[in-house]
Amino acid sequence: MGKLLKNPKLLVIAIAGVVALLVSVAGGALGASFGLGQLGGPIPFISIPAERVAYIGSYPLLNSTIMFWFGGIILLFVAWRAGRNVKDVPSGWQNFMEAIYEFFSGTVDGVAGGEPKSGRRFLALVSTIFLVVVIINWVGILPGVGSVGRIETIEEWVHHHIHDLEEKVHEEHPEYSDKQVHGLALLHLLEEHGTDTFVAFHGIWVPLGNGEQKRVPLNKIVPFTSDELHKLEDKIKVGDKFNEDPVYLRIDQDIREGVVKEVFVGGDDKEYDFIGKTAGLLVPYLRGASTDINTTLGIAIVAMFTVQIWGFRALGVRGYGGKFVVNPIKQGPISTFVGILEGFGELTRTMSFTFRLFGNMFAGEILLIAMAFLLPLIGIIPFMGLELFVGVIQAYIFAMLTLVFGVMAVASHGDHDSHAEDH
Amino acid sequence: MDALGITVQQLLTQLVSFLILFFLLYKLAYGPIMGMLDSRAEKIKDSLEAAETARLEAASSAERVEAEIAAARVEGQKIVAEARDAASKLREQEQDRARTDVELMIERARIEIAREKEAAVEEVRKEFAGLAITAAERIVEGSLDVKSHSSLIDKVLEDGLGERKN
Numbered sequence: 115m116g117k118l119l120k121n122p123k124l125l126v127i128a129i130a131g132v133v134a135l136l137v138s139v140a141g142g143a144l145g146a147s148f149g150l151g152q153l154g155g156p157i158p159f160i161s162i163p164a165e166r167v168a169y170i171g172s173y174p175l176l177n178s179t180i181m182f183w184f185g186g187i188i189l190l191f192v193a194w195r196a197g198r199n200v201k202d203v204p205s206g207w208q209n210f211m212e213a214i215y216e217f218f219s220g221t222v223d224g225v226a227g228g229e230p231k232s233g234r235r236f237l238a239l240v241s242t243i244f245l246v247v248v249i250i251n252w253v254g255i256l257p258g259v260g261s262v263g264r265i266e267t268i269e270e271w272v273h274h275h276i277h278d279l280e281e282k283v284h285e286e287h288p289e290y291s292d293k294q295v296h297g298l299a300l301l302h303l304l305e306e307h308g309t310d311t312f313v314a315f316h317g318i319w320v321p322l323g324n325g326e327q328k329r330v331p332l333n334k335i336v337p338f339t340s341d342e343l344h345k346l347e348d349k350i351k352v353g354d355k356f357n358e359d360p361v362y363l364r365i366d367q368d369i370r371e372g373v374v375k376e377v378f379v380g381g382d383d384k385e386y387d388f389i390g391k392t393a394g395l396l397v398p399y400l401r402g403a404s405t406d407i408n409t410t411l412g413i414a415i416v417a418m419f420t421v422q423i424w425g426f427r428a429l430g431v432r433g434y435g436g437k438f439v440v441n442p443i444k445q446g447p448i449s450t451f452v453g454i455l456e457g458f459g460e461l462t463r464t465m466s467f468t469f470r471l472f473g474n475m476f477a478g479e480i481l482l483i484a485m486a487f488l489l490p491l492i493g494i495i496p497f498m499g500l501e502l503f504v505g506v507i508q509a510y511i512f513a514m515l516t517l518v519f520g521v522m523a524v525a526s527h528g529d530h531d532s533h534a535e536d537h
Numbered sequence: 538m539d540a541l542g543i544t545v546q547q548l549l550t551q552l553v554s555f556l557i558l559f560f561l562l563y564k565l566a567y568g569p570i571m572g573m574l575d576s577r578a579e580k581i582k583d584s585l586e587a588a589e590t591a592r593l594e595a596a597s598s599a600e601r602v603e604a605e606i607a608a609a610r611v612e613g614q615k616i617v618a619e620a621r622d623a624a625s626k627l628r629e630q631e632q633d634r635a636r637t638d639v640e641l642m643i644e645r646a647r648i649e650i651a652r653e654k655e656a657a658v659e660e661v662r663k664e665f666a667g668l669a670i671t672a673a674e675r676i677v678e679g680s681l682d683v684k685s686h687s688s689l690i691d692k693v694l695e696d697g698l699g700e701r702k703n
Contacts, residue, residue: 163542179550186558193566200573202580208570215570238567242559403551407541412552416559 178406244513251505254402263398268372414467425523
């Protein structure tokens with residue numbers, strides 16, 4: 115403490131840190147309960163499937179695919195710089211790439227038995243998995259990923275959600291016309307999701323402080339009373355004439371406009387007047403590729419498929435296939451059952467690969483969002499570091515498990531007792 | 538599957554993307570680097586072997602040089618000792634010769650001196666005889682003839698000289 119007082123630079127830094135912390139606490143979720151909370155970020159709608167941001171022809175381009183290729187291009191650039199002019203005395207990028215390659219070369223040989231070059235066949239896939247996963251994990255936490263996007267309007271939202279309800283109504287009442295089905299489904303949607311909340315956009319921004327407490331419920335964007343809905347429902351059930359009903363027209367109009375219509379009471383029991391502001395959900399243009407289950411499943415399938423190829427190439431069709439398909443008469447039914455379990459094991463490994471990476475990275479993304487909400491501005495900093503670390507660790511786990519499974523697959527039956535279990 | 542967002546289309550997209558990345562990474566980086574690392578390992582092995590041979594060679598040549606130096610040292614010592622012997626022998630010879638020379642000179646001088654002395658004595662005797670005769674002539678003026686009395690004179694002289702000699 116004495117040292118701190120003597121050194122003016124340290125003192126200034128310490129004071130700035132304390133002030134930042136206080137501002138952050140006051141501006142965040144804690145401050146919001148005392149009427150402050152001017153800095154909290156909004157909690158966006160968290161969607162497990164990756165969002166579509168564009169169509170190329172009829173092919174829907176996902177925001178996670180964009181980030182996959184963004185990371186991939188960075189990786190390819192590094193690889194190109196490293197490999198275009200290899201020299202015996204390395205420099206620059208070659209040094210960097212060589213260090214990674216040598217590290218994996220050593221690890222792979224070590225796991226595969228210790229002889230030099232004994233793990234050569236695993237090397238390329240294992241290091242590719244590591245590099246690709248680490249780069250997509252890292253570009254996924256760049257600022258702007260997940261927070262810059264398109265506004266999904268109420269009209270689009272209704273369009274996405276009404277489909278299932280329409281099918282349900284149609285099943286229950288096959289006698290209704292399409293129009294009637296649509297009308298009923300819309301009413302059900304309003305009833306079911308009337309308290310769902312949306313973000314009020316100020317132009318193209320969501321200002322800081324428009325956190326969870328200031329999200330607008332659907333029934334303030336498309337105002338209705340349950341009385342109105344009941345009367346309308348009765349009308350719809352009678353016939354097609356309902357679409358001249360003023361209540362129905364008003365609801366339809368409100369959905370198409372998609373702006374806040376009424377003052378609402380926020381989560382902190384205060385009234386908020388966002389009348390006229392566009393309400394909707396944020397669809398991010400970019401999303402970390404490893405937070406999309408398609409990516410992790412794709413890599414896991416490649417990894418486990420290659421493991422099978424290694425197994426067949428090392429032990430032959432009979433040797434490796436004999437691990438899964440066992441003759442119950444010759445070797446007993448228990449061995450047959452164990453063989454079937456081995457086959458299931460390969461599937462569960464694929465699944466555990468998929469969900470381990472997806473779960474860790476998706477949780478990390480949500481953690482960052484939550485921290486931006488709880489401790490705005492500074493709370494995210496240590497967790498960014500944590501996410502960088504988790505990104506490397508997960509990539510390393512993915513690569514190492516692939517290697518271990520590969521080594522187990524090429525090992526002959528006798529020394530197959532020790533299973534490396536998943537983490 | 539819908540809730541998780543798994544679609545065949547997207548799954549294939551990501552899967553194929555990964556395979557393309559794998560292929561390109563192999564072409565761009567792993568291939569060249571792997572080849573280079575192998576060739577470098579080979580090179581390092583070769584140069585280590587070369588260094589080992591060079592080291593052995595250097596060690597053996599150092600040994601040889603040392604042996605040669607030792608031989609040269611022995612040779613040198615021998616030469617020095619010989620030179621020292623020769624020098625002392627020469628000195629002795631010179632000393633001997635000088636001593637004999639000196640003795641010879643002394644001997645010669647002694648002989649010379651003896652001869653000179655004899656000559657001088659003869660001369661003195663001759664002079665003395667002449668003087669004695671002259672004196673006797675003066676005394677005995679004419680009574681004594683040189684020829685007739687020479688035997689007497691000789692006798693006198695011999696006595697005189699014999700006395701002096703003795």
